[in-house]
Amino acid sequence: MLLASSQVSIPPDKGGAIExxxxxxxxxxxxxxxxxxxxxxxxxxxxxxYIVVNSEIRKNKLAAIVEDFLYGIKCxxxxxxxxxxxxxxxxxxxxFPIALFKKFLPAGTRIVYTSHSxxxxxxxxxxxxxxxxxxxxxxxxxRRSDMATAVSESLRDGMIKRNVSDxxxxxxxxxxxxPDVFSNKYGKKWKDERKIKxxxxxxxxxxxxxxxxxYLLRSVKEVKExxxxxxxxxxxxxxxxxxxxxxxxxKIVEEDKIKNNVYFxxxxxxxxxxxxxxxxxxxxxxSLREGMPLVVMEALSTELPIVTTKVSGTxxxxxxxCAIFVRRKDSKDIAKAVIRILSDKKLAKxxxxxxxxxSKKFEKNNVxxxxxxxxYAIKK
Numbered sequence: 001m002l003l004a005s006s007q008v009s010i011p012p013d014k015g016g017a018i019e020x021x022x023x024x025x026x027x028x029x030x031x032x033x034x035x036x037x038x039x040x041x042x043x044x045x046x047x048x049x050y051i052v053v054n055s056e057i058r059k060n061k062l063a064a065i066v067e068d069f070l071y072g073i074k075c076x077x078x079x080x081x082x083x084x085x086x087x088x089x090x091x092x093x094x095x096f097p098i099a100l101f102k103k104f105l106p107a108g109t110r111i112v113y114t115s116h117s118x119x120x121x122x123x124x125x126x127x128x129x130x131x132x133x134x135x136x137x138x139x140x141x142x143r144r145s146d147m148a149t150a151v152s153e154s155l156r157d158g159m160i161k162r163n164v165s166d167x168x169x170x171x172x173x174x175x176x177x178x179p180d181v182f183s184n185k186y187g188k189k190w191k192d193e194r195k196i197k198x199x200x201x202x203x204x205x206x207x208x209x210x211x212x213x214x215y216l217l218r219s220v221k222e223v224k225e226x227x228x229x230x231x232x233x234x235x236x237x238x239x240x241x242x243x244x245x246x247x248x249x250x251k252i253v254e255e256d257k258i259k260n261n262v263y264f265x266x267x268x269x270x271x272x273x274x275x276x277x278x279x280x281x282x283x284x285x286x287s288l289r290e291g292m293p294l295v296v297m298e299a300l301s302t303e304l305p306i307v308t309t310k311v312s313g314t315x316x317x318x319x320x321x322c323a324i325f326v327r328r329k330d331s332k333d334i335a336k337a338v339i340r341i342l343s344d345k346k347l348a349k350x351x352x353x354x355x356x357x358x359s360k361k362f363e364k365n366n367v368x369x370x371x372x373x374x375x376y377a378i379k380k
Contacts, residue, residue, distance in 0.1 A: 198229025
């Protein structure tokens, strides 16, 4: 049985790393196992069985946390009904009540918890009170689980350093590439349909300061001076599946007079995202911290050159042959890297070939088999 958050749909409507991971894991396991996915909506066309537990999308963060907690309590009933051998949980606030009331679960059910949280990679001098609370809750869940996984070695190291659990109880299983979904086979159709003439610099993810959005946008003005028709395409919303609505980042766009060089796509249908990647000339992720960004895996599958910060999980996947690493919170460094790649076709081609090479190391089925091996190991 697989479980994520009350605030997302599985499979994802508008992208989302955890939703995509749970969906792909469910499909992979279903070929030889009986798989149940608890989701806030029904779904057909999969061998996995979808159990609907209703929830509401909450715009307020505190309300979303409360909704997650109540959702977790409601999910206990489904776990008791199905009596799965393995209950694999992926999000903190949904998992916390299940871990808290573990004694009500069927006796034979083993719990696996996967941490996707970059909060474990934050240096002690930067971690705030919210992340401290988050880490305490997740540490409780890990201790109540039979086994835990982390999506990057940096994340695992952070958990062990803070004495979450014995290191033998936490293993690293990375995120994966999906060349069957993401590739450059779509050409530049998405770009052509929108009559975008210049090169496309792509960002995919939540539009938050943690993802480096203000520094990304501040780089546009400098790039525009060298490449006037450059277009920065930002795919994603502010939170979960909410519409972009009021865009707080437009203030930077207006101040720097870059309106004609920035395209906010908002949340887009999941089937549209591979077409957008294929239309890009390079991918930028200037995050302040990361666990193991699935969007970087998607960029690798699409054979894109990458500009990113050298943080935790990201640096474990990409290298200086497929990516230019930039300093955190440094818009000038981002601009310099973008200009360098867009101005040098031979460099861009070499980086593209390296991305293709790396993507093969993390192909989906090879990574997902590690979860299956883990399930069998804890059921012995």
